[in-house]
Amino acid sequence: MASPADSPVHNITTKAQFDELVKTTPYVALQAHASWCGPCKAISPIFNKQAKENTSEKFAFAKFDTDDVPDLAFELGIRSIPAFFFFENGDKDSDLMGAVPPKLTAAIGGYAEKAKGGAEEKPAEEKPAEEKPAEENTLKTDENF
Structure with a gap:
């Protein structure tokens, strides 16, 4: 298992x-989470895997615990977690609320392309070729299982 310094x-x-x-x-993907949040723990490995595959000089990945950095959580207007924010050239460009792996992967992929000099449109607005029913795109928790 990699140490946090290797992450x-x-x-x-x-x-x-x-x-x-x-x-x-130029491009930053930010995950807002909390140590007590089950869906945050479930989606973190996907975020970490995407970071491993897409980090570059132009695209950084970061995370913060909303309980430890409340001023940043307040500035971002976080009302639920997990939440993901995408920054382009210092400005918040888009966000994604909840633990929805296909949407997170698509958003990160779009920003990775932009960081490489590719796509111009916002990745959060991309639609997969075949949309699965909403219940298949939702991370199962005690509340919705």
Whole structure:
């Protein structure tokens, strides 16, 4: 198992640390989570895998615990977690709420292409070739199982 130091995902512990990352990296994918959040724990391996496959000089991945950095959670207007935010050239470009693996993978893939100089349209608006029923795209939790 890789140590946290080997992880391509930056662990944000202060708002200033996050501000610096967004200022110095053209594309940033940010995961908001909490240690007590079951859906956050379920989607984190997917986010980490995408980070491992797509991190570059132009595309960084970061995460923060909303309980540890409440000023950043407040600034982003987080009302539920997990939440994912995508920044382009220092500005919040799009967001994705909830643990929905296909949508997260598609959004990250779109930003990875943009970071490589590819796609121009927002990836969160892309539709998969064949949409699965909503219940198949929803992470099962105690509340909706």
